[in-house]
Amino acid sequence: xxxxxxxxxxxxxxxxxxxxxxxxxxxxxxxxxxxxxxxxxxxxxxxxxxxxxxxxxxxxxxxxxxxxxxxxxxxxxxxxxxxxxxxxxxxxxxxxxxxxxxxxxxxxxxxxxxxxxxxxxxxxxxxxxxxxxxxxxxxxxxxxxxxxxxxxxxxxxxxxxxxxxxxxxxxxxxxxxxxxxxxxxxxxxxxxxxxxxxxxxxxxxxxxxxxxxxxxxxxxxxxxxxxxxxxxxxxxxxxxxxxxxxxxxxxxxxxxxxxxxxxxxxxxxxxxxxxxxxxxxxxxxxxxxxxxxxxxxxxxxxxxxxxxxxxxxxxxxxxxxxxxxxx
Numbered sequence: 001x002x003x004x005x006x007x008x009x010x011x012x013x014x015x016x017x018x019x020x021x022x023x024x025x026x027x028x029x030x031x032x033x034x035x036x037x038x039x040x041x042x043x044x045x046x047x048x049x050x051x052x053x054x055x056x057x058x059x060x061x062x063x064x065x066x067x068x069x070x071x072x073x074x075x076x077x078x079x080x081x082x083x084x085x086x087x088x089x090x091x092x093x094x095x096x097x098x099x100x101x102x103x104x105x106x107x108x109x110x111x112x113x114x115x116x117x118x119x120x121x122x123x124x125x126x127x128x129x130x131x132x133x134x135x136x137x138x139x140x141x142x143x144x145x146x147x148x149x150x151x152x153x154x155x156x157x158x159x160x161x162x163x164x165x166x167x168x169x170x171x172x173x174x175x176x177x178x179x180x181x182x183x184x185x186x187x188x189x190x191x192x193x194x195x196x197x198x199x200x201x202x203x204x205x206x207x208x209x210x211x212x213x214x215x216x217x218x219x220x221x222x223x224x225x226x227x228x229x230x231x232x233x234x235x236x237x238x239x240x241x242x243x244x245x246x247x248x249x250x251x252x253x254x255x256x257x258x259x260x261x262x263x264x265x266x267x268x269x270x271x272x273x274x275x276x277x278x279x280x281x282x283x284x285x286x287x288x289x290x291x292x293x294x295x296x297x298x299x300x301x302x303x304x305x306x307x308x309x310x311x312x313x314x315x316x317x318x319x320x321x322x323x324x325x326x327x
Contacts (some may be wrong), residue, residue, distance in 0.1 A: 001176050001186035009062055009185060010081060010120050020064035023118070027063040042109075044072040045086050046127055055130040056199070058184045061085075061112070069111040075126045076104040079177055080168075083119035087112050099168040099309035101206060108161040122181065124242055155301050173209075175200045230261070233274075238276040239300035245268040277301065285323040292319045 001009070016032060023029050049072070052247070069088070077103065078085065080149045085096045089110040089257070096102060104110060106128065115121065117129050123227045167173040177268045183191045233249060234241055247254040256267050265272060276298040296307035298321075 001182040002183065003302070006178060006182050006185065010181075011117075014062065015059075017063050020062070023064075026066070030068075032060070033065055040068045046068055046072070046074040049075060050125050055127045056195070057125050058181065059123045059125070061115070061123055063115045063117060064105060066114045067112040071107045071109045072125075073104060073106055075128060075130070078102040078104065078126035079122040079124065081120040081122050081177070081181075083110060083116065084311075085115070085119060085121050089186070094164065095160075096164070097168050099170065099174055101165040101167055101173070103163045103165075110162070121324045122177070156236060165209050167206070167209055170205070170209065172205050173202070174195060176205065211298050234272060238273055238280070239298075241273060242254065273300075274310060274314075278311060280285075281307075281311070281319070282322065282326075284317055286326045295319070 019032050020029055033222050040138040049059075078096070079101050080096050080098050083099055084098070087094045087096070087110050089102075089104070090108060094102070099312065112121075139203075158276050165173075176198055180195055180202070182199075183198070212282075230246070231248060233246060236248075243258055244254045247257045247276055250257070261267070261269055261272065267275070280299045284298065285292075292307075293304055296302075296304050301310075308318060311322075315322055317325075
C-alpha cells in the first residue's frame with residue numbers, strides 16, 4: 001500500500017459512516033452506533049478490541065458521531081491524520097490538530113465531540129504488556145523514557161493520566177505513522193516486525209518532543225537550567241548521586257530542587273534514582289550472567305536485601321525470576 005492508497009482508504013466512508021452522515025438527531029446516531037458496535041458500557045475491555053494473540057491494533061475512528069465518556073483496560077495512542085479532534089479528558093477540554101498525538105492511560109475517562117468528513121482520527125490500542133522492558137530498553141538507554149512511561153502508564157498517577165505530544169509540525173511523525181498504517185492495513189510478510197520497529201522509532205521521536213516540552217514549560221522554574229540536563233546528570237551519577245550533591249552541582253537549594261522535580265515528574269528525587277538504577281539492573285540481568293549481588297552493587301545498592309525488596313515491589317518478581325523470563 002502506498003501513501004496515496006492509504007489516504008484513499010482512510011477517507012473512504014464505511015457503511016456506518018454513510019448512515020451517520022445523513023442523520024441529524026443525536027439519539028438516532030447513538031442507535032446506529034449501538035446497532036453496529038453493540039457497546040452498552042462505559043468500560044471498554046481489551047478482549048473486545050485487540051485481537052487474541054496481539055498486543056497492538058489500529059483502527060480508524062468512526063466519523064459523524066460523538067463518543068460518550070468512557071474508559072478502557074488498554075493504553076490508547078490517538079493520532080490525528082487529518083482535520084482535528086476535540087476531546088474531554090478527565091473533565092479537561094483538549095483540542096488536537098493534524099499531526100498531533102495523545103497517550104491515554106488505562107481507566108482514563110474521555111469523550112470525543114462530533115467529527116466531520118475531514119476529521120480522520122487513528123486509534124492505536126495497546127495492551128500494557130506491549131511496553132515490556134525489551135521495548136523500553138531500546139529507547140534512550142531505557143532511563144528517561146522508562147520514567148516517562150512508568151509515570152504516565154504504569155503508576156497511574158492522576159497528574160499523568162494523559163499526555164499530549166505537540167507534533168503537528170513534525171514531518172517525521174507523519175512519515176512514521178504513514179509507514180505503520182500502510183503496513184497494518186495491507187499486511188505483508190514481516191509486517192508485524194516492521195510495525196514494532198517503527199513503533200520504537202515513533203516513541204523515540206515522541207520522547208524528543210516530550211523532552212522539549214518539559215524543558216520549555218519548566219525552564220523558568222528551574223532558573224534557566226534545562227530539566228534534561230538534570231536528568232543527564234542523574235544518569236551519569238546514579239550510583240552515588242544525592243539530592244544535596246545534585247542541588248550543589250546546579251546551584252539550587254536542595255528542598256527547592258526536590259519540590260520542582262516532584263512537580264515536573266511526579267516522582268521524588270530518590271524515586272528517580274531508583275528508576276534509573278533498576279533499569280540498569282534489568283539490562284545487566286537480561287544480558288549477562290553476573291550474580292545478582294554483583295549487579296546490585298554495580299548499580300548502587302550495598303544492601304542486597306533492600307535491592308530485592310525494591311526490585312520485587314517494582315516488577316512483582318525477584319531479580320532471578322526476571323532473568324529467567326527475559327533471557
